[in-house]
């Protein structure tokens with residue numbers, strides 16, 4: 001795409017941890033250029049690089065005039081975010097959101113591009129439901145599930161039935177650094193508000209189906225049970241997960257590794273700029289993946305897996321890693337937007 005043909009995008013919540021990731025990832029993006037940034041009223045009027053910051057709630061008209069798509073990375077009250085995202089969609093803009101506010105809205109797809117791109121088929125129904133002509137809302141799932149949902153997808157032929165996951169989550173997941181959260185130095189906090197519920201439920205929508213009879217609604221996957229423990233650890237970026245899994249079918253370690261290597265990626269051949277190659281990497285070394293060494297695989301968009309071994313309780317166990325602010329937030333949203341462009345939802 002030529003520079004003057006690039007799609008103009010806006011970032012809502014541009015001053016935050018995820019907003020900053022959007023800005024750095026979009027700096028030399030071949031399809032998108034950031035034309036407008038916005039945050040809360042207290043930041044409005046200040047500068048972010050060469051751009052003036054607008055108010056997300058007061059400057060909707062001018063923001064909508066200056067871009068063709070917005071990425072939402074706001075951290076605020078859920079009802080407020082729901083209304084704001086609907087307001088932008090109502091003004092004709094596609095909204096790709098990192099926030100959880102709309103994840104359980106019935107006609108809003110929750111997309112991991114490599115896993116459930118077919119869920120974008122609900123967009124015309126969503127637009128019809130609201131009477132929106134051009135705008136719509138698509139959301140990204142929580143950062144904590146990005147490493148183990150791809151495994152469940154790669155291993156679906158072995159019929160995953162029960163999984164127990166413990167996540168070791170970075171402090172940037174709370175929008176924090178060691179400077180802003182010194183209490184996390186030399187510390188582990190065994191609680192992340194709301195995270196276990198999201199980690200257990202969101203995969204069921206991702207693996208669900210659009211109801212053909214009552215269109216505009218997802219039927220959740222019912223054959224999978226997930227239990228999680230979400231723990232905050234003193235790491236800057238990268239969420240590691242330890243996974244115990246029970247399959248309905250008998251399987252060998254070689255078959256599990258082969259299924260990761262042979263994963264049929266629905267993005268292959270689409271040439272999306274942010275799609276990592278490979279999507280899944282399996283490490284043979286027993287001390288990998290490691291958060292600091294491996295979180296940047298595929299520019300932070302790759303998922304890495306290791307330590308597949310037998311488990312005396314559920315059958316199998318392994319570890320997996322994903323970058324929370326790239327794959328789990330800004331990068332995942334940008335890849336979703338690229339898919340929307342490729343599929344013709346964003347002109």
Ligand SMILES: NC(=O)c1ccc[n+]([C@@H]2O[C@H](COP(=O)([O-])OP(=O)(O)OC[C@H]3O[C@@H](n4cnc5c(N)ncnc54)[C@H](OP(=O)(O)O)[C@@H]3O)[C@@H](O)[C@H]2O)c1
Pocket residue numbers: 012013014015016017018019038039040041042043044056057072073074075076098099100142143172173174175176324325328329
């Ligand atoms: N961090 C991660 O790894 C991660 C991963 C996945 C999803 N997410 C989600 O992404 C979103 C952003 O997370 P974050 O970590 O970047 O949060 P953050 O660092 O706290 O940034 C929050 C952003 O929201 C803006 N904001 C706050 N209140 C607002 C209001 N009333 N109106 C308009 N803008 C407002 C802030 O603007 P001001 O600077 O003006 O206050 C700031 O730009 C959250 O929904 C989070 O759950 C985060």
